[in-house]
Amino acid sequence: MQDILFDFISKYISLTEDEKGALLSLDLFRTVKKGTVLLKEGQKSNESYFVLKGCIRTYYMIDCEEKTTAFYTEMDALTPPCVISKTPSLYYISCIEDSILTISTSDMEAEINSKFPKFEMMCRILSEELLAKQQMDFDEFKTSSPEQRYLNLLQSRPDLIQRVPQHQLASYLGIKPQSLSRLRARIFEKNKD
Amino acid sequence: MQDILFDFISKYISLTEDEKGALLSLDLFRTVKKGTVLLKEGQKSNESYFVLKGCIRTYYMIDCEEKTTAFYTEMDALTPPCVISKTPSLYYISCIEDSILTISTSDMEAEINSKFPKFEMMCRILSEELLAKQQMDFDEFKTSSPEQRYLNLLQSRPDLIQRVPQHQLASYLGIKPQSLSRLRARIFEKNKD
DNA sequence: TAAAATTGTTCACTTAAGTTAAGAAATGGG
DNA sequence: CCCATTTCTTAACTTAAGTGAACAATTTTA
Numbered sequence A, B: 001m002q003d004i005l006f007d008f009i010s011k012y013i014s015l016t017e018d019e020k021g022a023l024l025s026l027d028l029f030r031t032v033k034k035g036t037v038l039l040k041e042g043q044k045s046n047e048s049y050f051v052l053k054g055c056i057r058t059y060y061m062i063d064c065e066e067k068t069t070a071f072y073t074e075m076d077a078l079t080p081p082c083v084i085s086k087t088p089s090l091y092y093i094s095c096i097e098d099s100i101l102t103i104s105t106s107d108m109e110a111e112i113n114s115k116f117p118k119f120e121m122m123c124r125i126l127s128e129e130l131l132a133k134q135q136m137d138f139d140e141f142k143t144s145s146p147e148q149r150y151l152n153l154l155q156s157r158p159d160l161i162q163r164v165p166q167h168q169l170a171s172y173l174g175i176k177p178q179s180l181s182r183l184r185a186r187i188f189e190k191n192k193d
Numbered sequence C: 001t002a003a004a005a006t007t008g009t010t011c012a013c014t015t016a017a018g019t020t021a022a023g024a025a026a027t028g029g030g
Numbered sequence D: 001c002c003c004a005t006t007t008c009t010t011a012a013c014t015t016a017a018g019t020g021a022a023c024a025a026t027t028t029t030a
Helices: A002-010 A017-024 A081-085 A106-115 A117-142 A146-156 A158-163 A166-172 A177-192 B002-010 B017-024 B081-085 B106-115 B117-142 B146-156 B158-163 B166-172 B177-192
Strands: A029-032 A037-039 A047-053 A056-062 A065-072 A092-095 A099-105 B029-032 B037-039 B047-053 B056-062 B065-072 B092-095 B099-105
Touching: A002 A017, A002 A047, A017 A106, A037 A047, A056 A166, A065 A166, A065 B117, A081 B117, A099 A106, A106 A117, A117 A146, A117 B065, A117 B081, A117 B117, A146 A158, A146 A177, A166 A177, B002 B017, B002 B047, B017 B106, B037 B047, B056 B166, B065 B166, B099 B106, B106 B117, B117 B146, B146 B158, B146 B177, B166 B177
Parallel strands: none
Antiparallel strands: A029 A099, A037 A092, A047 A099, A056 A065, A056 A092, B029 B099, B037 B092, B047 B099, B056 B065, B056 B092
16 A cells, blocks of 8 residues: 555655655555545645545535535545635545545644655645646636536546446536436437437 | 745745845846737747736637636736646637736746755745645636626636626636626626616 | 435426627727 | 727527426435
8 A cells, every 4th residue: 555655756756765664654544434524614624635545525515515526536636725725624525435545734744844855846746737737627627518528527537437426427517417417318319320 | 026026935935135136147027018929839838927917818729719718917827737747738828918927947947946945845835825726716616607607706806807808708707708798787687676 | 125315317497608690899000 | 090800799599507306226224
C-alpha cells in the first residue's frame, strides 16, 4: 500500500529512506468503510485526502437534494476548499466504496514542508497541475451539452460509469437522474442504426 | 504600478529590498492594447500573466464560434494549462481592455523559486488557493441554472457585467447570447412587480 | 427470505434553452 | 460624419431538460 504512495511521489521528487521514514511515521493510512461520511456541511476541518484505493465523492445538500460535484478515485488528491479558507465546509464528503486513503492534516503538511523543501516543491507542482487540469475540466463542462459531457465522461473515465450510482452521475453532469436516463436511451437509439 | 504587485505579494510573504530588486530586474511589466491576442490555439507558451489593470479573457474556437470560459481582472493570475502540460494551447487569450500585466516565463519562475524558497512557498499557497476557489466556482456552476448563475455573477463580480460584451458573458455562463438576452428580460419582468 | 429502501426507467406535461432570422442600437475606423 | 461592423434584442419555432408520478429492478437489512 505504501508503495502506491511512494510511486506517486516519485513522479515529482525522489525520496531518501530518511524522508520515506518521516512520512511513514506520520501514520497516514486509513481504511474506510463504504458509506462513511468524512466531512459534513458546517464542520471545520484541516484534513486532506489521497485515494490509494476506492472512491470518495463530494456533495452539497440543496433543497433536501444531494448535488454531487466530484468523484475522487485511485491517485486522486483532495484538499477541501474549507481547509484552505479555514471556514466551515459547504459540502459533504463520503465514501462510495470500501477505500484506502491517506489522511493528512495541514499541520502535518506544514511541518513536512518546512523540514523538507522538496515537499514544498512537490506540493506546488501538484497544485499547479491540479489547477490546470481542473481549468480544462471546467472549460469542457461550460462548452458542452449534457449529452456531450456524458459521452466525454464515457471516454475519459469509463470506470466511473460502472462504479457510481446513476443519480450521482447525473448531478455530476449537471442534470436530473431522469434526464440522464432519457439521454442514455437517446444515445442508445442513435447507435442502433 | 510596481506597488500593486508588491502589495499583492505582501499578502503571502514579506520581501526584502534585495528580493524586490531581483523581481524588478526581471522586467515583468507590459502594457497591452485592447484586442491584442496574447496566445493562440496551437501555440506553445511558457508565459504566465498577472493582471495589474484591465481585463483579459480565454476562449476556445469551436465550430467557428468563440466560447469564452474565463475573465481575468485586477489581481487575477493566469498560468494557462498548456504551460503546465507543455503542450500546444487549446485556447486563445486576448485582451478586452487596454491593460497592464506582468508577464513571466516558467524559466524565470523556476530561477526565482530556487533562489528564494519564500517564493516557492508563495506559489504553492497561491496555487492551493486558486484551486480551492476554482473548485467552488465549478461547484456553483454545476449546481445552478443559467439564471441563477447570472444572478450570482451579478453579486460576485458586478463589474464584469459592465465591462464585458454580453455575447462573451453568455458563453461564460454556458448559454447563447440570445438566451442571456431573454433571461435578462425575464428577470427584469419579475422585478417589475 | 420477505419487507423496506434505494435506484433506475418511462411517460405526460411544463419550462427554458437552442436555432434561425430580422432588425435596432451602439461602436469604430476611414 | 457616415458607412461598416459589431453587439443586442425580439420573435417564432424546435429541442431538450425539469417536474411529478407511477412502476420496475435492485440492493439492503431485519
